[in-house]
Amino acid sequence: MNIQWYPGHMTKAKRAMKEDIKLIDLIIELVDARVPLSSRNPDIDDLGAGKARLVLLNKSDLADERCNNAWASYFEEKGCHVVKVNSKSGAGLKSINGVVLEACKEKIERDRRRGILNRPVRAMVVGIPNVGKSTFINSFAGKACAKTGNKPGVTKGNQWIRLNKSLELLDTPGILWPRFEDQQVGIRLALIGSINDEILNKEELAMELIRFLMSSYPQVLSERYDLSAEDPLEGLMQIARARACLARGGELDLNRASNLLIEDFRSGKLGRLTLETPQQS
Ligand code: G4P
Numbered sequence: 540m541n542i543q544w545y546p547g548h549m550t551k552a553k554r555a556m557k558e559d560i561k562l563i564d565l566i567i568e569l570v571d572a573r574v575p576l577s578s579r580n581p582d583i584d585d586l587g588a589g590k591a592r593l594v595l596l597n598k599s600d601l602a603d604e605r606c607n608n609a610w611a612s613y614f615e616e617k618g619c620h621v622v623k624v625n626s627k628s629g630a631g632l633k634s635i636n637g638v639v640l641e642a643c644k645e646k647i648e649r650d651r652r653r654g655i656l657n658r659p660v661r662a663m664v665v666g667i668p669n670v671g672k673s674t675f676i677n678s679f680a681g682k683a684c685a686k687t688g689n690k691p692g693v694t695k696g697n698q699w700i701r702l703n704k705s706l707e708l709l710d711t712p713g714i715l716w717p718r719f720e721d722q723q724v725g726i727r728l729a730l731i732g733s734i735n736d737e738i739l740n741k742e743e744l745a746m747e748l749i750r751f752l753m754s755s756y757p758q759v760l761s762e763r764y765d766l767s768a769e770d771p772l773e774g775l776m777q778i779a780r781a782r783a784c785l786a787r788g789g790e791l792d793l794n795r796a797s798n799l800l801i802e803d804f805r806s807g808k809l810g811r812l813t814l815e816t817p818q819q820s
Contacts, residue, residue, distance in 0.1 A: 549716050556586055556713050559663055562697070563709065564646050565591040565639060569666035569675060572602035572623065574814050575610045577727040578670055580715040591642040592619040593635075593662075597671040599623040600630065606813035613817040626675040635679065639706055660706050661699070665713035669733040672712035676700070680708065727814050732805050745797030746771035748804060751814065759809050775800070 560566070566587045571578040575596060594614045599607050611621040620642040624631035640647070643660045650658050666672050680700050698710040717733065719725045726747050728734050749771040752760050760766040760774065764781055768774040778784075779796035786792040803809050 552714060552716055553582065553586070556665070556715075559697070559709065559713055560586055560590065563590065563661045563663045564643055565593060565660055565662040567593045567595060567662050567664045567708075568619075569595045569597045569626075569664065569670045569672055571670050571731055571733075572596040572599040572607055572610065573731055573812065574727045575613075576815055576820050577724040578667055578717070578731070578733065580667060580718055583665060583715060591646065593638060593642050594619045594621045595626075595635075595675065596621065596623045597626050597666075597675060600625040600628065601807045601811060603811050603813040606816055609817050610813075613820075624675070626671045626678050629678050632679055636703065636706065657704060659701070659704065661709070662706065663709040663713055665715055667715045667717045667728075667733065669731075672714075676708065676710075676712060730801065730804065730814065741797040741801065742775065742793050745775055745793075745800050748800060749774040752809075752812075756810075756812055759812070763803070763809060 566583065568579065568583060568587075570576075596602070596607055596610055607623050611623060614621045620638050622631055622635055622638055624635075626632070639660055639662065646660065650656070664672050664676055680702055699707040700710050701707050717724070717728055719728075725734070726744065729739050729744055730748055749760070753769075753771070753774070764774075764778050766774050766777050768777050775793055775796055776791055778800055779791040779793055782796060782799055784792040784795040784799065804812065
């Protein structure tokens with residue numbers, strides 16, 4: 540599988556983000572709780588040096604709760620504040636205001652010493668495409684004020700969304716570029732649907748998912764698909780048979796079975812699953 544992010548895009552996005560970060564006190568970084576490392580770009584650590592950091596484990600409703608807790612500890616150990624959220628339903632969003640004040644208490648104290656009272660914390664939401672930035676901004680701000688779209692960097696003429704007397708949000712999210720040096724990262728991003736489906740080999744991807752489930756969540760395969768196979772191809776064929784995925788002439792339609800399995804995973808029908816753990820990092 541060969542997935543590329545153009546270097547030209549990357550340089551431009553990085554430059555734009557550097558400028559925007561100068562304007563803010565706090566970086567709110569969204570990661571996908573099912574793949575918290577693969578869905579982040581560690582360059583943000585350098586770009587955001589000296590800024591307060593809040594990591595949101597978004598889509599935590601789709602991820603394994605034990606792993607969510609392990610990932611929260613992982614990021615906390617790195618000096619970030621962490622909140623588990625479901626931006627779609629709004630779960631977890633209420634606790635963010637308090638955590639923001641805690642994360643920025645040094646800045647607030649510094650302002651106070653200088654006689655500046657009630658200057659709001661300025662924050663920027665960042666993350667790779669599809670991680671849920673627009674959904675988060677819309678739910679958190681309580682109105683449809685973030686535009687969806689995958690343009691890297693931040694549009695000019697920044698607008699601030701005043702959320703309350705102590706917090707302002709840059710209206711457009713900062714789009715980070717995913718990293719693909721590691722093939723496993725590409726596979727995980729493809730599985731969560733962050734990479735254009737058209738450039739993927741679905742059968743290969745489905746077999747990667749089956750391989751992962753066989754080793755980490757074997758009960759999922761037996762419970763949902765009654766799978767007894769021991770190798771991924773045989774597993775995919777069993778799913779095709781069980782779900783009557785047949786092509787003309789009665790052959791198994793592995794492409795349809797692959798789409799079905801991947802869709803079941805993405806929509807949470809396979810249960811709450813996390814594809815990587817802090818121990819692997
Ligand atoms: P982006 O700005 O970072 O690119 O992401 P965006 O908000 O567009 O969200 C990408 C997809 O992720 C959307 O689904 C959105 O509904 C979903 N999403 C965002 N946050 C959460 C969450 O916490 N939990 C769950 N389960 N899903 C979340 P979509 O399929 O593109 O659209 P739709 O089905 O919601 O219409």
